[in-house]
Amino acid sequence: MGHLPKLIEDLALILIAGAIITLLFKRIKQPLVLGYIIAGFLVSPHFIFIPNVVDQENVKTLAEIGVIFLLFSLGLEFSFKKLVRVGGAASITAFTEIIFIIIAGYFTGKWMGWSAMDSMFLGGMLASSSTTIILRAFDELGMKTKQFARIVFGVLVVEDIIVILLMVLLSTIAVTKEFEGMQILFTVLKLLFFLAMWFIVGIFLLPTFLRVARKLLDEETLLILALGLCLGMVVLATKVGFSAELGAFVMGSIIAETTLAERVEYLIKPVKDLFGAVFFVSVGMMIDPKAMGQYGAPILVVTLLVILGKMISTTIGALISGQPLKQSVQVGMSMAQIGEFAFIVATLGVSLRVTSDFLFPVAVGASAITTFTTPYFIKFSEPLYNWLAKLLPGRWVQKLDSYSSSTQQIQAESDWKVVFKTYLRIILSNTIILIALLLLSENFILPFINKRIEHDNLRNSITLIVSLGIAAPFFWAFMAGRPKNQAYKELWVDKKYNRGPLLIVEVLRIVLGILFIAIYVNALVPARVALFVGIPITVLVILTFSNRIQRFYQRIEKRFMRNLNEREIEAEEAHAIENNLQLKNREMRSNMQAWDAHILEMDVNPQATAVGVSLKNLKWREQFGINIVYIKRGEKIIHTPGKENRLLPFDRVGILATDEQIAAFKPVFDAKELLANDDTDNTSIDDIVLQKILVDEHTQLKGLTIHNSGIREKTNGLVVGIERGKERILNPESSTVLEWGDIIWIVGNRKKMQQLIVE
Known part of the structure; x- marks a missing residue:
């Protein structure tokens, strides 16, 4: 008998135990994570x-x-655009809550005598609420469509991204053991830089590749590609000093x-569910009942x-963001728990060997208790508001409502603010790309180049030509790229007050661009070469070939924006096709009005008798006088389909027809294939046979x-072949004359075929 690795035995035990316990938890309507x-x-x-x-070590690997x-799947649900669409109210609420709870968690840990690292990880564990638990509670209580639920969903989105960043910071601090403010600031800036760079490069390359390869991507290939991209980004993230979780999340968001x-x-989803189950089971394996009792x-x-x-x-965060008191209380009562991220953060501390053993059972215990209390807090949030409204002085409630109303009525951004934000986006995005190219x-x-060329001047020349040739379009955009919005055009037209400040902004950009070129060139070649050769030649080339560089950059920008807005563009195209179709229908209906005819859209039922039959064999035009003008199949439209279309x-x-023709035709169009009738209800599968007559x-x-x-009709079967002497006719036409x-x-019903023979 062959040897069975212990890992397989362990995996069987983990999955069987997980399945049985989660079935029980589904029965009692509790979160599967706790199961x-x-x-x-x-x-x-x-x-x-x-x-x-x-084999606990291999289980830890799984x-x-x-x-x-799990983080890759979270990234797929996230998208950076969703964060932008969250809005100010949810962002202010989330930041207020997270800053408070992290600081409170840290000082609570220190108050209980914990180490600085344990206290920091405690603050990180408490930063995120459970999306799964809150959604389940909203569904059960029927509150998913309430106004305050929209704010809660936005807060959860912001929490997710901030906790990902916290995990990276905590892992960096844990490894370096450095708590200095400058070190943390440098880590944050480095993190933001790599996030932006990965996003820009990923959006520029990945959608284009997927668009080209789309026809070749079946389900198996797409799954393998997605997993490969996820793990590839995980490797890249760890190579540059970040966590594997961050890499998975970034690739999912791209x-x-x-x-x-x-x-x-x-x-x-099946892959995530399988390995996610192993992860949460491994979390449960770390629970020590003695520790739970000891650290009650x-x-x-x-x-x-x-x-x-x-x-x-x-x-408080919701109130500051301008939400009414009632909604603010409901949002606060909904967020009072910690969820899955607490386990992930706690596991991170254990794997890095920087946290104490008691931190994990504390996280599990607090999560379990708050999971059970969440639905009750949400349910009683409105009664709590009613009690507060009676308890608080009337003028306080009035001032809060007045503040909320005034906040909601804030007018749109000024043109200058819009233009400055656009300038900032241009400068930051191109700065990130240029720094990435410099690192490259x-x-x-x-x-x-240094390994292959020994001559200094030749080596420096080739280095400058190659590096600056790649960077030139982005230097041009940094110094000369202008906003393409209406706000900039309106400010530029107003010469008296706005053109002067805009020219100052342009001059400052050019000066900053030249300084950036100096830093860029000086990092690649000796200072003397950079000062007397590199910088002047670079500026001269950018000025001389400005138009060509501009066109090249615009092509790059166009592709990036096309990829970034691919989902919206596809949705708009589908919507435009639908609108155009409806417009054509109205136009044809108007033109055919004198004929008392119009176009009616009808959907083909999956069980319709007409499915799979060619229009030639249906003979609807001959029988009912109707015409099929088009067939819309998904995103494609078949105009004036031919007789062989099905x-x-x-x-x-x-369908183009009169009211009378439609009335006669509709029952035929809607007719469904009868899968069972009085004659076949009692027919068993054993009665269906292949028999010759x-x-x-x-x-x-x-x-x-x-x-x-x-x-x-007589046999409830199909003629599948005819033997005629030595000739065999397979699937004969219905017009074949029997000899x-x-x-x-x-192929048909045995009993009915016997009756046919008897007759």
């Missing part, structure tokens, strides 16, 4: 009554893969901007901090066509 955690405890060494997991796919996002999300007091303190701290800080030149191009399920058919004096079929013979001695092969 997985309890299943993990049951298969851990701390529970001795059933077999335990043996759990790390689970975290990667794919989320493509038109294949929903397909990838659908395909990746810290669990209670952290639970109270989560409930009261999140409730109060979120309510220093780490790859320069070493490659109708498929869910096609939308445009001889054309002789008993069957009396000689001289009849298959269609006129009534074989199909004496033919052997007809029929």
Whole structure:
């Protein structure tokens, strides 16, 4: 008997235990995450009554893969545009809550005598609420469509992205053991730079590649490609000093901007569910009941901090953002819990060996308690508001409502603000690209050239030509790219007050651009060469070939914007096709009004008798006098379909006819194929057979066509072949004339075929 690796035995134990416990939790309507955690405890060494997991190291590896796919899936649901669309109210609320709870968590940990690292990780664990738990509670209570729920969803989106950044910061601090403000600031700037760079490069390359390869991407290939991209970004993120989780999240958010996002999300879900289950079970394996009992007091303190701290800080944040008191209280009561991210942050501390053993059971205990209390807090949020409204002085409530109303009535941004934001976007985006190109030149191009060319002047010349040739379009955009919005045009037209400040902005940009060129060139070649050769030549080339560089940059920008807005463009195109179709229908309806005819759209039922039949064989025009003008199939439209075209399920058919013709035709169009009737209800599968019938004096079929013979109706079957002497006719046409001695092969009902022979 072959040797079975322990990992397979452990995986079988983990999945069976997870399945049984989660079935129980579904029955009692509790979060599946807690079910997985309890299943993990049951298969851990701390529970001795059933077999335990043996190969814990390999299970930890599978759990790390689970975290990667969980973050990748979160990125697919996220998208950077969603963060932009969240709005100021949700952002202000989220930042207020997160800053408060992180600081409160840190000082609470220090108050309980914990180390600085344990206290920092505690603050990070408390920063995020559980999207899954809140959504489930809203569904059960029927509050998903309430006004305050929109703010809650926005806060959850902001929380997710901030917690991802916190994980990177915590892991960096844990590894370097440095708490200096400048070091943390440098880490934040480095993180933001790489996030922006990955996003820009990913949006420029990935949607284009997927668009070209779309026809070749079946489900299997797309799944393999998505997983490969995810793990590739994980490797890249770890190579530059960030966490694997960040890389997975970034790649998911990039794919989320493509038109294949929903397909990838659908395909990746089973993989995420499998490895995610292993991760949460592995979390449960770390639970030590003795530690839970020993640290009952810290669990209670952290639970109270989560409930009261999140409730109060979120309510205050909502009030500051301009929400009415009632909505603010409802938002605060909805956010009073911690969820899955607490386990991920706690696991990060354990894997880095920088947190104490007690931190993990504290996180699990607080999460379990707040999970059960969440629905009750949401349910009683309105009664709490009513109590507060009576308790607070009337003038306070009036001032809060007045502040909310005035905040909601803030007017749109001024033209200058819009223009400055556009300038800032141009400068920042091109600065990020230029820094990335400089790093590319220093780490790859320069070493490659230095190894192969010994002559200094030649080496410096080639380095400058290659590096600056790549960077020239972005230097041009940095110094000369102008906003393309209406606000800039309106300011430029107003010469008296606005053109002077705009010219000052342009001059400052050019000066900054030249300084940037100096820094760029000086990093690649010796200072003397940079000062007397590199900088003057670079500026001269950009000025001389300004028009060509501008056109090249505009092509790059156009592709980037096309990829960035690909989903919206595709939706608009589909909407435009639909609108154009409706316009044409109205136009034709108007033109045919004198004929008492119009176009009616009808959807093809999947069970319609017409499905799969060619228009030639349907003969609808001959029988009913109607004309099929078009067939809309998904995003494609078949104009004036020919006689060989066939109708498929869910096609939308445009039919030109009069009211009388439609009335006669509609029952035929809507007719469904009867899968069962009185004659076949009692037919078993064993009664369906392939049987042959001889054309002789008993069957009396000689001289009849298959269609006129009534074989199909009499046997409830199909003629699949005819033997005629030595000739065999497979799937004969219905117009085939039956001859004496033919052997007809029929797939049909045994009893009915016997009756046919008897007749």
